[in-house]
Amino acid sequence: xxxxxxxxxxxxxxxxxxxxxxxxxTRSSGPSTQEERIDAISKRLACPTCNGESIYVSRASxxxxxxxxxARQVAAGQRVDDEIVAYIESxxxxxxxxxxxxxxxxxxxxxxxxxxxxxxxxLVVVFRKWKREGDVQANADDxxxxxxxxxxxxxxxxxx
Amino acid sequence: MNGASxxxxxxxxxxxIVLVAFFVVLAVSKPRGEAEVSSPLIGNPAPAxxxxxxxxxxFDLARRKGSWVVLNFFxxxxxxxxxxxxELIKFAxxxxxxxxxxxxxxxxxxxxxxxxxxxxxxxxxxWDKVRDPDGTIAVAFGVAKVPETWVIDPSGFVRxxxxxxxxxxxxxTRIAAMRDMSNGLGS
Numbered sequence: 586x587x588x589x590x591x592x593x594x595x596x597x598x599x600x601x602x603x604x605x606x607x608x609x610x611t612r613s614s615g616p617s618t619q620e621e622r623i624d625a626i627s628k629r630l631a632c633p634t635c636n637g638e639s640i641y642v643s644r645a646s647x648x649x650x651x652x653x654x655x656a657r658q659v660a661a662g663q664r665v666d667d668e669i670v671a672y673i674e675s676x677x678x679x680x681x682x683x684x685x686x687x688x689x690x691x692x693x694x695x696x697x698x699x700x701x702x703x704x705x706x707x708l709v710v711v712f713r714k715w716k717r718e719g720d721v722q723a724n725a726d727d728x729x730x731x732x733x734x735x736x737x738x739x740x741x742x743x744x745x
Numbered sequence: 746m747n748g749a750s751x752x753x754x755x756x757x758x759x760x761x762i763v764l765v766a767f768f769v770v771l772a773v774s775k776p777r778g779e780a781e782v783s784s785p786l787i788g789n790p791a792p793a794x795x796x797x798x799x800x801x802x803x804f805d806l807a808r809r810k811g812s813w814v815v816l817n818f819f820x821x822x823x824x825x826x827x828x829x830x831x832e833l834i835k836f837a838x839x840x841x842x843x844x845x846x847x848x849x850x851x852x853x854x855x856x857x858x859x860x861x862x863x864x865x866x867x868x869x870x871x872w873d874k875v876r877d878p879d880g881t882i883a884v885a886f887g888v889a890k891v892p893e894t895w896v897i898d899p900s901g902f903v904r905x906x907x908x909x910x911x912x913x914x915x916x917x918t919r920i921a922a923m924r925d926m927s928n929g930l931g932s
Contacts, residue, residue: 596750611912615796634889634890646854646855647880647883647888647889647890649880650854650855650880650881650883650884651880653879653880653881653882653884654879654880654881654885657879657881675785676785676884676885676886676887677887677889678785678887708833712864
């Protein structure tokens with residue numbers, strides 16, 4: 586009965602965590618200001634003339650020009666963020682900082698989740714095994730071994 | 746003498762040779778020249794370009810239809826831009842002598858009117874210099890580094906993109922071939 590109750594609690598916690606994760610991943614953060622949109626788009630694109638810098642971070646001339654173009658398109662209000670990113674990507678192929686969630690590229694997103702789940706599952710298995718081993722009771726033979734060892738033990742401080 | 750210092754003494758000449766070889770390669774290697782590169786824009790209508798011209802006047806690429814147009818993205822402090830300038834002068838002179846010669850325009854990339862005017866006054870070149878103060882034209886064409894040269898046909902379609910230094914012979918030859926092809930003379 587106690588074990589069943591424990592499993593129920595763990596199941597409820599798992600369901601709750603899954604629901605909260607799903608909610609957090611899908612909920613809209615609400616309307617953004619133009620500045621927030623420009624920053625968010627700039628962070629998704631790589632500077633075409635620098636190594637490993639986003640448009641948001643870089644001060645290179647090309648990055649400034651792309652940031653200006655993003656600002657112009659955001660102000661025009663005719664394209665959503667993904668469309669603006671696609672426009673820049675069409676002009677500067679390979680400028681996407683984050684790989685799309687399609688094809689082999691999707692492994693970048695899937696593998697960490699799989700590793701997390703496997704790691705968590707492994708921990709559960711190991712903890713349960715340790716718990717099972719901790720339940721082992723000493724039998725009469727074990728007690729005899731301990732008693733014999735105690736008898737043979739010589740206290741090093743004895744006689745000081 | 747211990748092992749470490751012996752190893753260090755052996756490494757010194759090796760490092761010296763590698764450094765000398767490195768500087769020799771740098772000294773004798775030629776800078777990267779012209780390279781015709783691909784672009785998603787090639788074969789498609791050129792982006793809309795509207796701006797102003799240094800010295801006065803407006804520029805609208807759509808109004809250049811009917812002529813072959815060459816856009817050269819330029820910055821007066823860029824060494825390859827300065828190196829290719831005599832070739833652009835030669836190309837512009839060649840095209841002026843043709844009945845249907847191409848029109849050459851400089852698109853100023855991240856540079857001031859004063860610096861560009863001073864450069865052209867000193868080095869020559871009387872074609873129009875189009876301002877691009879916020880980089881809109883550069884982004885529309887996907888230009889990240891200068892110099893770059895683009896060729897647009899009389900129908901307004903992008904035909905060619907050259908990254909790096911360009912030569913008059915490359916531009917003239919390729920435009921003549923494309924012109925012949927569009928006139929039905931090509932095979």
